[in-house]
Amino acid sequence: MKLWGSRMEKDLDAEVFSFSTSIGDDYLLYPYDIWGSIAHCLGLARAGLLSEDEKNRLVSGLREVYRDLEDGRIDPSPFEDVHSLVEIALRERVGEVAGKLHTGRSRNDQVVLDERLYLREKVAECIEGVLALESALLRRAEEYRDIVMPGFTHLQPAQPVLFSYHLLAYFFMLQRDIERLKEALRRVNVSPLGSAALCGTSLPLDRFFVAELLAFPRVQDHAMDAVSDRDFILDVLHALAVLALHLSRFGEEVVLWSTPFFSFLTIDDAFTTGSSIMPQKKNPDVAELIRGKAGEILSSWVSLAVTLKGLPLSYNRDLQQDKRPLFRAVNEGLGVVVIATRLVNHVFPQPERMRRALEEGFLTATDLCEYLVTRGLPFRKAHELVGRVVRKLIGEGRTLKDLVPEDFGEWAHLFDEGVQMVVLEERSVARKSTFGSTAPGEVLRMCAEGRAYVEKEQEEIAGLKKEWQKSFRELVGEKRR
Numbered sequence: 494m495k496l497w498g499s500r501m502e503k504d505l506d507a508e509v510f511s512f513s514t515s516i517g518d519d520y521l522l523y524p525y526d527i528w529g530s531i532a533h534c535l536g537l538a539r540a541g542l543l544s545e546d547e548k549n550r551l552v553s554g555l556r557e558v559y560r561d562l563e564d565g566r567i568d569p570s571p572f573e574d575v576h577s578l579v580e581i582a583l584r585e586r587v588g589e590v591a592g593k594l595h596t597g598r599s600r601n602d603q604v605v606l607d608e609r610l611y612l613r614e615k616v617a618e619c620i621e622g623v624l625a626l627e628s629a630l631l632r633r634a635e636e637y638r639d640i641v642m643p644g645f646t647h648l649q650p651a652q653p654v655l656f657s658y659h660l661l662a663y664f665f666m667l668q669r670d671i672e673r674l675k676e677a678l679r680r681v682n683v684s685p686l687g688s689a690a691l692c693g694t695s696l697p698l699d700r701f702f703v704a705e706l707l708a709f710p711r712v713q714d715h716a717m718d719a720v721s722d723r724d725f726i727l728d729v730l731h732a733l734a735v736l737a738l739h740l741s742r743f744g745e746e747v748v749l750w751s752t753p754f755f756s757f758l759t760i761d762d763a764f765t766t767g768s769s770i771m772p773q774k775k776n777p778d779v780a781e782l783i784r785g786k787a788g789e790i791l792s793s794w795v796s797l798a799v800t801l802k803g804l805p806l807s808y809n810r811d812l813q814q815d816k817r818p819l820f821r822a823v824n825e826g827l828g829v830v831v832i833a834t835r836l837v838n839h840v841f842p843q844p845e846r847m848r849r850a851l852e853e854g855f856l857t858a859t860d861l862c863e864y865l866v867t868r869g870l871p872f873r874k875a876h877e878l879v880g881r882v883v884r885k886l887i888g889e890g891r892t893l894k895d896l897v898p899e900d901f902g903e904w905a906h907l908f909d910e911g912v913q914m915v916v917l918e919e920r921s922v923a924r925k926s927t928f929g930s931t932a933p934g935e936v937l938r939m940c941a942e943g944r945a946y947v948e949k950e951q952e953e954i955a956g957l958k959k960e961w962q963k964s965f966r967e968l969v970g971e972k973r974r
């Protein structure tokens with residue numbers, strides 16, 4: 494069933510209909526389509542294009558369509574798309590007056606309106622999810638505040654760091670993700686309604702009035718741009734892709750650290766899987782899937798970008814293909830954030846294994862250089878000396894803790910009890926003094942500021958959601974189910 498046809502001499506070919514229909518993808522937009530349609534009705538009435546009675550009949554008809562859809566009383570399959578479904582279902586309920594609904598509106602502005610209403614909620618949900626993940630990281634960082642572990646570069650032991658400090662690196666990556674999502678949300682949260690097909694309408698519609706009804710703080714400036722634009726989706730997909738890349742690095746570290754060769758972490762049995770052939774196996778599939786999701790989300794960005802490339806203005810049917818990558822990335826993104834949060838709460842650090850790795854790795858060699866610098870040696874000289882000493886110790890099967898003055902050769906006079914202190918890993922961490930370092934005081938500061946940040950952002954999102962819920966309740970007459 495469709496909203497057009499009188500222009501053609503023939504009926505649409507059945508196979509072409511099923512090739513071109515989008516109902517299977519856009520059906521889930523119906524709450525937004527109805528919400529936007531009711532706002533449009535109020536706009537038409539305000540413009541004098543609907544009588545009070547017509548407006549009331551349309552609004553209550555649309556509300557009835559919403560309830561019938563919610564209760565599964567409408568079969569969506571015969572419709573071309575969600576917009577046709579809503580209008581035709583309305584006509585079945587209120588009769589001919591339904592023909593006035595599409596006055597001054599096109600599916601071209603309608604579809605982007607639906608997508609924007611949908612997407613702003615989903616982005617908000619995603620931000621809430623990322624904040625919950627940040628909170629989980631902070632909790633674990635506080636809980637395991639004092640565990641010292643090797644920090645890596647090139648995946649080779651580098652310098653001692655606090656385990657909590659390593660966790661906090663993810664906190665800051667996620668903070669940037671939130672900033673990106675908020676920026677995307679700002680661009681999503683703009684009303685295209687009233688753009689009509691591509692260049693506005695001669696009818697006296699007040700675009701700012703309907704935007705306010707729908708709790709949009711802004712109206713799109715240019716009608717043709719508004720119906721052609723899918724950048725707002727691309728922005729969200731970009732933010733989701735970077736988030737997924739971050740989570741993939743987390744997944745990889747859990748995989749790596751839980752291998753018997755590292756054993757820095759154990760994973761709760763409930764978050765691991767077995768093998769159908771090798772009975773001894775305990776596999777980190779959850780972390781692997783978290784690592785794997787990035788591919789799917791990134792490919793959604795690529796899919797939409799390729800659809801947009803070279804597309805002439807304004808609306809083209811190619812744009813219908815924005816929905817699959819959009820819904821896929823949103824669903825996968827929301828899902829992976831929730832599971833990553835739960836995984837954070839189901840991994841357990843193994844401090845003894847970390848300690849053993851620390852002792853084998855000469856991780857305080859840089860501290861020794863810095864100590865020698867404080868004793869007046871130029872850094873390059875100190876570096877050269879300590880490198881030589883490490884080579885000697887490796888050859889003799891000793892560690893930095895076995896150092897004796899003779900190991901320093903001509904610089905033996907610089908050797909004192911200070912040396913024995915600087916090579917201790919806990920001391921190394923405690924001695925760091927720069928902003929953003931792994932010093933325990935810095936970790937504490939980051940945790941405290943992190944908590945305040947999460948709370949502030951949670952409040953902001955809750956405020957936005959409340960505004961949107963209020964608009965929905967006022968227009969659709971009930972809470973979104």
Ligand code: ARG
Pocket residue numbers: 515519574600601604808810812813814
């Ligand atoms: N189903 C279409 C889409 O998702 C709706 C807009 C159709 N507009 C049109 N002029 N054919 O893009």
